[in-house]
Every structure is written in C-alpha cells, then in structure tokens.
Amino acid sequence: xxxxxxxxxxxxxxxxxxxxxxxxxxxxxxxxxxxxxxxxxxxxxxxxxxxxxxxxxxxxxxxxxxxxxxxxxxxxxxxxxxxxxxxxxxxxxxxxxxxxxxxxxxxxxxxxxxxxxxxxxxxxxxxxxxxxxxxxxxxxxxxxxxxxxxxxxxxxxxxxxxxxxxxxxxxx
Numbered sequence: 001x002x003x004x005x006x007x008x009x010x011x012x013x014x015x016x017x018x019x020x021x022x023x024x025x026x027x028x029x030x031x032x033x034x035x036x037x038x039x040x041x042x043x044x045x046x047x048x049x050x051x052x053x054x055x056x057x058x059x060x061x062x063x064x065x066x067x068x069x070x071x072x073x074x075x076x077x078x079x080x081x082x083x084x085x086x087x088x089x090x091x092x093x094x095x096x097x098x099x100x101x102x103x104x105x106x107x108x109x110x111x112x113x114x115x116x117x118x119x120x121x122x123x124x125x126x127x128x129x130x131x132x133x134x135x136x137x138x139x140x141x142x143x144x145x146x147x148x149x150x151x152x153x154x155x156x157x158x159x160x161x162x163x164x165x166x167x168x169x170x171x172x
Contacts, residue, residue, distance in 0.1 A: 023167045025062060029145070030158035038075075040092075042066035045167040047137065053130050055099065055107055055137070060165070062092040064115075082152050089116045097121060105129060109139075115148035137167045 026039045042063040048056040064084040069075055079086045091114075098110040107126040112119050124141040145151050146159045 026164045028162045032156050038069035040066045055128055057096055060094040064092050083150055118148045120147050134170045139165045
C-alpha cells in the first residue's frame with residue numbers, strides 16, 4: 001500500500017512537471033501508411049497584445065534546417081531541394097493579414113504562410129490563455145505540402161501535414 005501511495009504521488013508530481021511550459025512547433029504527416037512526427041528546434045514568434053490582453057498581431061519565423069524527426073538521415077534529406085531546399089530558402093515565415101476575435105479566448109487569423117519561396121494565404125484558429133505570469137497561444141491546423149512544392153508528387157506520402165504551434169511568453 002505504501003509503495004502504491006509513493007507511486008501515485010510521483011505520478012501526480014510528474015504530470016505537473018511535464019505539463020508543457022515551453023513553446024513548440026510540431027507536425028505529423030503520413031508516409032508509407034505510418035505517421036511521421038517531428039518538430040522544429042529553432043523558431044521565433046512575436047506577438048502584440050493591447051492593454052486589455054487582446055491579441056492584436058503576431059509573426060512567426062522558423063529556421064527550416066532545425067527540423068527534427070528522430071532519424072538523422074531523413075532530417076538531412078529534408079534539407080535538400082526536393083523538400084525544404086534550405087540552402088536557397090532558409091526560413092519558413094508566417095504573418096497576419098487579418099485577425100478576428102471570435103470569443104473570449106478564441107481568434108481566427110488569416111495569415112500568409114511562406115515555405116520554400118511559395119506564399120499561400122490560409123486561415124488558422126488560435127486559442128489564447130492568460131494567467132498572472134504568462135500568455136499561451138495554441139493553434140492546430142493543416143496544410144497541403146504540395147501547395148509549397150515540398151516532397152514533390154510523392155504518392156506514398158500524404159499531402160496533408162498536421163501542425164500544432166504552442167507559444168508561451170512569460171511576463172511579470
């Protein structure tokens with residue numbers, strides 16, 4: 001019984017410790033029928049809020065060569081011309097065209113997304129959570145990799161990429 005109690009306390013403490021407390025940009029794509037997930041290590045998100053803590057604007061910039069999928073040889077291949085072509089297009093960028101507040105902490109943003117020299121306007125949902133010490137912005141959306149000529153016309157790789165962005169900024 002005592003061991004169970006210790007394990008329970010450890011698990012409760014572990015859940016709190018492992019709660020997301022950092023910004024991240026993660027993705028998932030199906031390839032050969034298997035989900036391949038990954039993330040970008042190096043990125044910048046800049047936000048503007050008004051005095052009432054309403055989101056007014058944001059931009060994002062990712063260093064494409066910071067991609068991580070857990071397989072080094074695959075990551076190196078993704079840097080080449082048929083995927084991200086990082087020697088010519090080192091950055092993936094996003095900037096707001098229009099931003100709409102839909103509810104207390106929900107927004108809809110029409111953004112320009114630029115990948116591999118191609119720009120496409122997409123609409124993404126945003127959720128903003130504000131506490132006494134931080135702002136957390138979360139967005140989950142999908143893009144078509146073919147719109148940006150990433151991965152060519154591969155038929156074994158899904159054209160749909162699921163993306164999750166979490167941006168946390170702390171303040172005092």
